[in-house]
Amino acid sequence: MQITAPYLLFVGDATDELSIKMAKGAADWRPELCVGEMNADGCTVTTGLPRMSIEEAVDKGAKTFVLGFANSGGVLETRWHPIILEAISKGMDVVSGLHDKLTSVPQLAEAAKQHKVQLLDIRHPESVFKTGTGLPRSGKRLLTVGTDCSVGKMYTSLSLERAMKQHGMDVDFRATGQCGILIAGQGVAIDCVVSDFISGATETLSPDNREAHWDIVEGQGSLSHPAFAGVSMGLLHGSQPDALVICHALNRSHMRGLPHTAFPSLEETIELNVAAAKLTNPDVKVVGITVNTSSVSVEEGRAYCDQVSKALSLPCVDPVRDGCDEIVHYLYKEFL
Amino acid sequence: MQITAPYLLFVGDATDELSIKMAKGAADWRPELCVGEMNADGCTVTTGLPRMSIEEAVDKGAKTFVLGFANSGGVLETRWHPIILEAISKGMDVVSGLHDKLTSVPQLAEAAKQHKVQLLDIRHPESVFKTGTGLPRSGKRLLTVGTDCSVGKMYTSLSLERAMKQHGMDVDFRATGQCGILIAGQGVAIDCVVSDFISGATETLSPDNREAHWDIVEGQGSLSHPAFAGVSMGLLHGSQPDALVICHALNRSHMRGLPHTAFPSLEETIELNVAAAKLTNPDVKVVGITVNTSSVSVEEGRAYCDQVSKALSLPCVDPVRDGCDEIVHYLYKEFL
Numbered sequence: 284m285q286i287t288a289p290y291l292l293f294v295g296d297a298t299d300e301l302s303i304k305m306a307k308g309a310a311d312w313r314p315e316l317c318v319g320e321m322n323a324d325g326c327t328v329t330t331g332l333p334r335m336s337i338e339e340a341v342d343k344g345a346k347t348f349v350l351g352f353a354n355s356g357g358v359l360e361t362r363w364h365p366i367i368l369e370a371i372s373k374g375m376d377v378v379s380g381l382h383d384k385l386t387s388v389p390q391l392a393e394a395a396k397q398h399k400v401q402l403l404d405i406r407h408p409e410s411v412f413k414t415g416t417g418l419p420r421s422g423k424r425l426l427t428v429g430t431d432c433s434v435g436k437m438y439t440s441l442s443l444e445r446a447m448k449q450h451g452m453d454v455d456f457r458a459t460g461q462c463g464i465l466i467a468g469q470g471v472a473i474d475c476v477v478s479d480f481i482s483g484a485t486e487t488l489s490p491d492n493r494e495a496h497w498d499i500v501e502g503q504g505s506l507s508h509p510a511f512a513g514v515s516m517g518l519l520h521g522s523q524p525d526a527l528v529i530c531h532a533l534n535r536s537h538m539r540g541l542p543h544t545a546f547p548s549l550e551e552t553i554e555l556n557v558a559a560a561k562l563t564n565p566d567v568k569v570v571g572i573t574v575n576t577s578s579v580s581v582e583e584g585r586a587y588c589d590q591v592s593k594a595l596s597l598p599c600v601d602p603v604r605d606g607c608d609e610i611v612h613y614l615y616k617e618f619l
Numbered sequence: 620m621q622i623t624a625p626y627l628l629f630v631g632d633a634t635d636e637l638s639i640k641m642a643k644g645a646a647d648w649r650p651e652l653c654v655g656e657m658n659a660d661g662c663t664v665t666t667g668l669p670r671m672s673i674e675e676a677v678d679k680g681a682k683t684f685v686l687g688f689a690n691s692g693g694v695l696e697t698r699w700h701p702i703i704l705e706a707i708s709k710g711m712d713v714v715s716g717l718h719d720k721l722t723s724v725p726q727l728a729e730a731a732k733q734h735k736v737q738l739l740d741i742r743h744p745e746s747v748f749k750t751g752t753g754l755p756r757s758g759k760r761l762l763t764v765g766t767d768c769s770v771g772k773m774y775t776s777l778s779l780e781r782a783m784k785q786h787g788m789d790v791d792f793r794a795t796g797q798c799g800i801l802i803a804g805q806g807v808a809i810d811c812v813v814s815d816f817i818s819g820a821t822e823t824l825s826p827d828n829r830e831a832h833w834d835i836v837e838g839q840g841s842l843s844h845p846a847f848a849g850v851s852m853g854l855l856h857g858s859q860p861d862a863l864v865i866c867h868a869l870n871r872s873h874m875r876g877l878p879h880t881a882f883p884s885l886e887e888t889i890e891l892n893v894a895a896a897k898l899t900n901p902d903v904k905v906v907g908i909t910v911n912t913s914s915v916s917v918e919e920g921r922a923y924c925d926q927v928s929k930a931l932s933l934p935c936v937d938p939v940r941d942g943c944d945e946i947v948h949y950l951y952k953e954f955l
Binding site: 511 | 752753817818819843846847857877879880898899
């Protein structure tokens with residue numbers, strides 16, 4: 284599966300920043316892949332990209348129409364069918380990260396066939412995977428892991444990729460969630476893979492490579508999250524990371540969605556992940572910490588990161604406020 | 620999903636004991652649910668049950684025709700279609716644990732509809748699951764965990780259930796694999812669940828219960844297996860076990876299917892599983908060890924178990940040679 288750029292990002296009638304995370308991720312990290320955004324009546328949020336119609340987007344060369352919003356349940360509402368049909372009739376592929384499949388709507392499937400375009404349900408992996416082998420692969424790998432879900436593993440991964448590229452390193456971002464897949468143009472929605480194949484799918488996602496090449500594998504969930512630790516474990520074993528970056532969010536009192544579950548400390552998170560990672564890479568090293576400090580001022584955020592850095596003897600940054608240069612310098616020294 | 624007994628076990632033309640594991644499991648643990656076995660020309664193995672035709676089985680009251688064999692790839696070969704159609708035409712439900720679905724063969728689906736029988740593809744969970752919550756549930760739970768795959772977790776679970784029933788305890792076996800599901804008549808093939816729902820599906824499988832009630836949850840994989848640790852982790856968190864039994868097989872030099880991966884020690888296995896289990900049940904206790912000692916003599920097996928028991932201060936038995944009484948006595952004292 285390969286998503287063809289450039290994209291037109293459709294944000295529907297969203298009124299909540301979080302619900303257009305997918306569109307916003309693409310606009311923030313790959314503006315060069317996006318011709319603009321389109322919305323519907325009532326929409327109050329924006330990716331910041333220029334607004335345009337399907338016709339205008341096609342004139343600007345857009346190849347793919349992206350449903351860039353989410354709703355609870357991941358429902359594909361019938362009221363969007365006419366807009367999707369218009370995009371198809373103009374020769375655009377359509378990408379959806381919703382739970383409901385585009386390909387399950389006969390009207391859309393027929394139109395896509397007629398106009399020879401692809402319907403890409405990126406939340407539903409198409410490939411047939413093998414079970415993992417744990418065999419060492421050539422090239423280097425970095426995995427982002429978290430104290431919790433939604434602490435910034437994707438942003439950290441992309442910020443690391445950007446910094447490593449700026450330092451002239453040979454690097455690829457490997458997407459494991461739907462937002463990341465839109466940004467990378469390819470990847471595997473790892474939490475949608477049948478559980479027998481979590482680590483096998485990750486091995487496929489990050490194959491043998493040049494010795495100096497780095498894959499930055501986007502982490503998912505957390506080994507400390509009662510719902511998702513299985514996914515995190517399979518991803519950890521399958522990506523056999525040489526380097527780990529620990530991601531954290533400031534001022535959370537409990538695990539996402541679970542008020543009864545306490546937040547693990549950074550030390551516990553390091554210990555848990557390193558111990559588990561050693562099964563497929565005994566030489567694994569933690570090379571840095573990233574913290575989403577958006578809940579406090581820049582100064583308070585910086586003070587927190589400095590304190591963590593001192594306590595753990597590792598670089599610690601906010602990937603959005605500070606970028607990941609410091610971590611890349613540390614990584615470079617460790618793996619020279 | 621509920622499989623209706625009694626069963627006719629079809630073993631095809633199998634020539635290898637391992638390939639009829641599913642039929643053999645049902646015959647060994649639930650002979651009262653099986654009227655007999657049926658085979659095809661060339662078959663050289665048996666469950667030990669009386670041989671009969673579909674017609675004879677129906678006369679004896681059989682309600683379900685079971686494809687009790689496996690092949691590499693889990694293929695449903697077309698040469699078995701006529702036999703399956705005959706069972707359907709006689710009013711029997713059909714159970715398959717193969718990867719290929721009965722319901723995907725139009726001819727079988729049509730016949731099933733016409734004769735009002737069910738096609739049960741037990742390797743393909745039908746339910747829509749929720750993500751896990753980690754919330755404590757009432758009742759008690761025991762999970763079998765392993766140093767590796769295929770070390771006897773299902774046999775241990777069933778042996779424990781039998782011993783606990785004999786001691787008058789209130790207990791249910793909760794199946795998580797296809798053999799177990801056939802034996803229990805219900806369950807969830809946990810390694811076939813989408814990875815986002817591993818622990819959520821396990822929570823559903825073992826719901827709130829009476830305070831003195833025990834669920835014996837069948838373990839899968841191993842936290843030390845690079846391919847399957849994700850499944851084991853989700854199952855561990857979702858079953859929130861009060862008690863763990865560690866299962867092991869004697870004289871294995873490496874992990875199943877992975878000659879490059881060393882076998883973990885019993886001590887390591889205990890440590891790994893207890894540490895991970897504490898996330899959803901801080902009071903978890905190991906109550907015993909079971910060892911498949913079939914590769915050595917009864918005396919050597921007994922000597923090994925005695926040595927382990929002494930070293931770890933826990934009961935240690937071969938569940939087939941010794942039964943699980945010793946573990947149940949220990950459990951009883953610990954949870955009185």
